[in-house]
Amino acid sequence: MALNYSHWPLFPAHISEDNLLSPMRLANGYFMNDVRRSMNEDGLFRPWPRIPGEGMERNFLCWEGANTCSSQESTSDDIVDLLPSDPFGMDMQNTLTVFTGWIKDLELEYGGKIWANDCRAAQGGDTFFSKWNMTCDDSLIFSLFPNTNSVCKKPNVDCFTSCSQVREKPSTSKSSFPSSEKLDEKLEAARTVEEKDIQAGFVPFDIGFQHPHDVTFGNGGASSSSGLASGERVESVDECEGMPHEALGYAVAYLGVKDLLSVEMVCKSLLTTVRDDPLLWRTIHIDKPLSELITDDTLVKLTSRAQGHLTCLSLEECKKITDDGLKRALEMNPRLTKLCVPGCTRITIKGVMSIVRSYNSGKRDGGLKLLRIGGIFGVNREIFEELKFLLGFDENKLGSGYKPHFYSRDTYYLPHHDDRPIDIESCPKCEAFRMVYDCPVDSCNVKDESSEVCRGCNICIARCIECGKCLDKIPYLEDFCLELVCFSCFLSRGYNQDNVDMGIPPFLELMMT
Amino acid sequence: MATSSSNTNKADHSKNPPLTLRSSDGKELKIFRIVAQQSSTIMNLLDLEEESNTDVIPVSEVDGSTLEKLIELMNNHTEKSFNYLGVKERKKFYNDFFANWKILDVLNFGLVANYLGVQVIFDEACQKMADMIKSKSVEWVRKVFEIKNDFTPEEEEDLKKENKWAYERGDLDDGDDAI
Numbered sequence: 224m225a226l227n228y229s230h231w232p233l234f235p236a237h238i239s240e241d242n243l244l245s246p247m248r249l250a251n252g253y254f255m256n257d258v259r260r261s262m263n264e265d266g267l268f269r270p271w272p273r274i275p276g277e278g279m280e281r282n283f284l285c286w287e288g289a290n291t292c293s294s295q296e297s298t299s300d301d302i303v304d305l306l307p308s309d310p311f312g313m314d315m316q317n318t319l320t321v322f323t324g325w326i327k328d329l330e331l332e333y334g335g336k337i338w339a340n341d342c343r344a345a346q347g348g349d350t351f352f353s354k355w356n357m358t359c360d361d362s363l364i365f366s367l368f369p370n371t372n373s374v375c376k377k378p379n380v381d382c383f384t385s386c387s388q389v390r391e392k393p394s395t396s397k398s399s400f401p402s403s404e405k406l407d408e409k410l411e412a413a414r415t416v417e418e419k420d421i422q423a424g425f426v427p428f429d430i431g432f433q434h435p436h437d438v439t440f441g442n443g444g445a446s447s448s449s450g451l452a453s454g455e456r457v458e459s460v461d462e463c464e465g466m467p468h469e470a471l472g473y474a475v476a477y478l479g480v481k482d483l484l485s486v487e488m489v490c491k492s493l494l495t496t497v498r499d500d501p502l503l504w505r506t507i508h509i510d511k512p513l514s515e516l517i518t519d520d521t522l523v524k525l526t527s528r529a530q531g532h533l534t535c536l537s538l539e540e541c542k543k544i545t546d547d548g549l550k551r552a553l554e555m556n557p558r559l560t561k562l563c564v565p566g567c568t569r570i571t572i573k574g575v576m577s578i579v580r581s582y583n584s585g586k587r588d589g590g591l592k593l594l595r596i597g598g599i600f601g602v603n604r605e606i607f608e609e610l611k612f613l614l615g616f617d618e619n620k621l622g623s624g625y626k627p628h629f630y631s632r633d634t635y636y637l638p639h640h641d642d643r644p645i646d647i648e649s650c651p652k653c654e655a656f657r658m659v660y661d662c663p664v665d666s667c668n669v670k671d672e673s674s675e676v677c678r679g680c681n682i683c684i685a686r687c688i689e690c691g692k693c694l695d696k697i698p699y700l701e702d703f704c705l706e707l708v709c710f711s712c713f714l715s716r717g718y719n720q721d722n723v724d725m726g727i728p729p730f731l732e733l734m735m736t
Numbered sequence: 737m738a739t740s741s742s743n744t745n746k747a748d749h750s751k752n753p754p755l756t757l758r759s760s761d762g763k764e765l766k767i768f769r770i771v772a773q774q775s776s777t778i779m780n781l782l783d784l785e786e787e788s789n790t791d792v793i794p795v796s797e798v799d800g801s802t803l804e805k806l807i808e809l810m811n812n813h814t815e816k817s818f819n820y821l822g823v824k825e826r827k828k829f830y831n832d833f834f835a836n837w838k839i840l841d842v843l844n845f846g847l848v849a850n851y852l853g854v855q856v857i858f859d860e861a862c863q864k865m866a867d868m869i870k871s872k873s874v875e876w877v878r879k880v881f882e883i884k885n886d887f888t889p890e891e892e893e894d895l896k897k898e899n900k901w902a903y904e905r906g907d908l909d910d911g912d913d914a915i
């Protein structure tokens with residue numbers, strides 16, 4: 224009898240030839256790795272979840288006959304002697320048929336079905352399949368289709384492809400897979416790039432499949448996170464316990480940097496998802512509380528996760544970041560289009576200019592399109608003119624051509640998703656190059672030649688920190704944080720009866736105009 | 737059965753009879769075509785079944801209650817007044833819609849929206865999921881999503897050291913409202 228040996232040479236020498244032949248070993252020599260099976264009370268096998276580190280020692284599956292196994296669970300290496308060999312008389316050719324039959328019977332869906340719930344429901348059943356809780360890992364998927372993909376180097380890309388082949392096989396009357404037509408397109412696209420590294424090959428997942436849009440909270444549209452979610456789908460559908468929920472893969476793209484760092488510590492699957500997906504790191508937005516903690520080295524580590532695909536770097540009041548750190552962080556990211564460093568006091572205008580020049584000099588297309596340098600000192604007319612030239616914006620349009628920028632604690636700095644090319648301009652009142660705010664008061668926006676438009680930097684025009692209204696004509700006061708608050712906002716802050724009973728602190732001054 | 741009550745849909749009722757979606761648990765829900773247009777999956781299925789006269793679309797991946805909620809939200813989206821809502825109002829609308837939902841329900845809802853190809857609702861569900869996960873600790877995530885910690889103690893220690901810089905200002909919320 225011809226034996227098919229795995230390239231993993233970890234067979235106990237004492238196992239006979241019969242034992243070596245198992246339904247899991249297929250023509251291409253792949254084994255179902257990392258699957259251990261134990262007998263339950265019905266003499267049927269119940270796989271255990273994979274335990275890392277033990278896979279290589281147990282990369283065989285030999286069945287010696289159901290009768291010989293007397294224990295439900297066994298952790299000894301001699302289990303191979305106890306397990307039955309081929310109790311169902313299955314040979315290689317039948318394996319595929321059997322598996323697809325099982326899958327069909329289990330109504331195993333790789334789409335939106337919540338596998339966890341189904342598993343629990345299935346456990347109440349009385350059939351063979353309801354007790355079969357198959358742990359399906361990557362190599363099993365591949366072993367089902369030996370002629371398709373080769374060794375799964377990138378589980379997320381290739382497993383999705385193979386898994387979808389499993390889906391396509393059983394043609395049930397029920398439409399069992401979401402958007403099966405879309406799936407065909409995706410598969411075609413995926414196959415064409417299946418040899419590519421995922422860093423370059425995320426294109427297929429841009430096609431058609433659900434992907435979240437760029438979000439302002441931190442990390443940008445992660446279309447490949449959908450693909451990764453599909454990779455996770457392989458695991459979460461086939462293994463209902465212990466693996467991340469399928470939808471978590473989608474939600475990850477909407478998380479900020481700090482939450483991503485938390486989520487990556489949950490389990491290995493999420494670690495891979497978070498660290499290896501460059502699209503999750505296409506937009507990096509750092510604000511409080513991370514802004515006070517991030518250093519040059521950590522910034523470089525975070526930006527390196529983008530693997531060259533960083534398009535927007537937003538560092539709001541990151542006071543530990545220096546020119547050198549910023550330069551190092553951007554060295555390996557030539558595709559940057561938005562750079563936001565407002566309030567980063569250790570970054571100098573010289574450093575910013577050298578970065579803008581390196582991105583935009585001598586380029587007709589590409590380069591930086593958006594810059595946020597509010598709060599960085601030293602911008603004069605000469606520098607502003609150079610920025611105008613490099614970024615290609617019209618100074619005259621900054622006043623009225625874009626959405627108004629109101630002053631408040633939350634919108635002190637212009638966000639990176641605002642389409643203004645630069646956040647500073649020459650103040651109409653003092654002509655210094657600072658952030659200029661518009662006024663939300665209707666009467667201030669009447670375009671009358673006799674009155675000046677109420678636009679100016681926050682030094683020239685005092686504004687309420689809550690609503691942004693100019694404080695020329697309304698009562699205001701200075702609060703604990705030395706911020707100016709108009710009276711109506713002060714009252715609506717919710718100073719409740721307890722506070723009133725305690726009395727207003729003596730250093731609060733009420734300024735009436 | 738959930739039916740739309742908007743004027744737009746009433747006008748279309750005579751021209752386009754409502755479709756029926758049958759959920760996995762056999763519940764039949766009506767949805768007007770104009771509302772169903774938001775779902776790329778339903779549109780694709782309709783293209784395939786053009787020749788047949790059956791308007792009953794089996795949606796075997798979705799249970800009845802989730803499907804009902806999704807249809808309700810799709811009906812809301814079709815109403816003209818919805819399109820005029822500002823950013824804050826839309827945010828409030830979705831906050832109210834998802835108020836008191838358990839996170840696993842939001843997850844399932846997101847998957848269903850993904851399955852039916854309703855991009856806008858899927859985005860909102862993902863955003864809601866992310867909002868619920870925000871500032872929660874690693875243990876909270878493991879508990880709520882029933883994820884097994886497959887790191888070795890050494891690996892976990894290394895990871896914590898690597899990310900220590902992000903947590904100098906205090907630990908994340910473990911959250912009593914786990915679900």
